[in-house]
Every structure is written in C-alpha cells, then in structure tokens.
Amino acid sequence: MIIKLEHKFVKRCHDLKELLEGCSKLSTFCNRLEKQAHRFPDRYNPDKYKGDGFELFVEMLIKSNECNGQVGIAGYHPIQKNDNGVDGLGISLDGQPAAVQVKYRGDANSLLTAEKDHLNSFVTEAGVYGLNLRDHDKRHFLIVTTAKGLHSYTDADKFHGKVRCLGHDELRQLVDNNTHFWSSFRESLNLS
Numbered sequence: 001m002i003i004k005l006e007h008k009f010v011k012r013c014h015d016l017k018e019l020l021e022g023c024s025k026l027s028t029f030c031n032r033l034e035k036q037a038h039r040f041p042d043r044y045n046p047d048k049y050k051g052d053g054f055e056l057f058v059e060m061l062i063k064s065n066e067c068n069g070q071v072g073i074a075g076y077h078p079i080q081k082n083d084n085g086v087d088g089l090g091i092s093l094d095g096q097p098a099a100v101q102v103k104y105r106g107d108a109n110s111l112l113t114a115e116k117d118h119l120n121s122f123v124t125e126a127g128v129y130g131l132n133l134r135d136h137d138k139r140h141f142l143i144v145t146t147a148k149g150l151h152s153y154t155d156a157d158k159f160h161g162k163v164r165c166l167g168h169d170e171l172r173q174l175v176d177n178n179t180h181f182w183s184s185f186r187e188s189l190n191l192s
Contacts, residue, residue, distance in 0.1 A: 001180075003063045003188045007078045009056040010189065014039050019053070020186050025176045026168070029057060030146060034106065054104035055087055058144045060185045061174065062090065062100065070170065073098045073142065085121030089129060092139040099126040099140065105147040108168040112143070113151045114158040119143070123159065138164045146171070 013019060014036045023029050033053045037046040059078050065071035076090035085101065092098040101122040103112055114120045122143070123133060131140050141163040143150065149167035150159070166174075175181050186192045 001064070001184045001187070003060060003184060005056065005059055005063075005188050006080075007052070007056040007059050008080050009052040012044065013053065013056075014044075016189050017191050020182070020189065020191055024179065024182050026146070026172050027176075030054075030104075030106075033104075050104045050106075051102070054146065055102045057185075058100070058102045059088065060188065061144070061171075061181075062088070064181060064184055065174065068174075069093065070166070070174070071142075072139065073100065076100070085118070085123075085125035086129065094139055096136065096140055097129055097131055098142060099129060099131050101143045103143065103145040103147065105145060108146060108148060110147045111149060111151040112145055112147050112154065112165075114154045119150075119154065120158070123163075133160055133162045136162070138162055142166065144171070 019029070019032050019036060023032070033050055037049040055078060059076065062071055062073050062076040066074040072093040073090035076088055078088045079086055086099045087102040088100040090098050090100065099122070101119065103117055112119060126141065143163060143165045145165065146168050150163070150165045155161060155163065183192065
C-alpha cells in the first residue's frame with residue numbers, strides 16, 4: 001500500500017535505500033539511522049538527522065495504523081515549520097484533534113521526563129491547536145519514542161495520566177518482522 005509521506009527527511013536523507021533495504025526491525029532502522037547521522041555532521045546536525053529520520057518513520061507508522069487503537073490517529077500531517085513541541089497533528093478515534101510528539105533516543109532503556117526531554121512544550125504547544133490536558137484525554141496526546149517510555153512522575157504527576165506513549169517495546173511489537181509495514185514503507189518511498 002502506497003502512503004503519501006510528507007516529512008522533509010524524504011528529500012534530505014543521505015540514502016533512503018541504504019536505510020530501508022532489507023530492513024524488518026526497529027533496531028536495524030535505528031542502527032542504520034545512527035550510522036548515517038554521522039556521515040556529514042557539518043551539513044546536517046547528527047541529532048537533528050536522527051530526529052528527522054525517526055519522525056519520518058513515525059509518520060509512516062501512524063498513517064499505516066489509523067484504525068489500530070494502539071495508534072488511532074487519522075489524517076496525520078507532520079508539522080515542519082515552527083516545531084515548538086508538536087511534531088504532528090491528526091484526528092483521534094473519537095473525531096477530536098490529536099497532537100503527536102516524536103522523541104528519538106539512542107538508549108532504549110531511558111525514560112523521558114518533562115524537563116530534560118522538553119515535553120512541557122508538547123502540552124503547551126498542543127494548546128495552540130485547541131488541546132489541553134484538562135478537557136481532553138489520552139486519545140488526544142501521543143508521544144512516540146525509541147526510549148522505554150515516560151518516567152512515572154512525568155506520566156502521573158505532570159501529565160495526570162492523560163498522555164499516551166508508544167515506547168521502544170510497543171514499537172517493536174508493531175513493526176518487528178511486520179513485512180507489510182516495511183514493504184509499504186519502501187514502496188511509499190519508491191524503493192521497491
């Protein structure tokens with residue numbers, strides 16, 4: 001299934017074919033992304049490269065899982081200008097707006113915190129799009145990360161349990177050895 005991918009990384013990636021050819025696991029994708037990120041550090045900041053590459057991956061993940069309750073966001077579009085905390089917007093399963101924040105972390109065992117990982121800006125910026133923790137629920141706020149997930153304090157006390165998080169293990173369950181996902185990803189980028 002061909003999915004229209006909009007993220008600027010499609011045109012900025014050093015080598016999409018190298019990144020995705022024969023790829024069938026999240027770990028393979030991340031390892032290749034890490035290697036490519038250090039290829040031209042003067043042209044493309046390595047951390048920005050990894051973040052942008054992972055944002056493209058998440059765009060594909062969300063668009064190919066619109067009806068999957070674990071993801072459950074339709075009409076997803078990445079925000080590529082003035083990214084101040086919200087990386088993408090869509091519509092949740094209940095028809096209300098949904099905001100997405102994407103965080104690439106090299107350590108799959110790390111936990112994201114509101115302060116260190118700048119997640120406060122996600123909730124604040126979501127307010128610009130009419131979303132706030134008081135009036136909305138978990139269906140409307142999604143963080144996707146290669147880290148383990150959210151720190152318990154950030155989840156319970158900062159976000160009052162109203163932010164969903166797809167962490168490393170959940171992503172692996174969704175994509176590892178999922179030939180349909182990886183084939184569609186390559187096909188959508190004209191790599192097959």
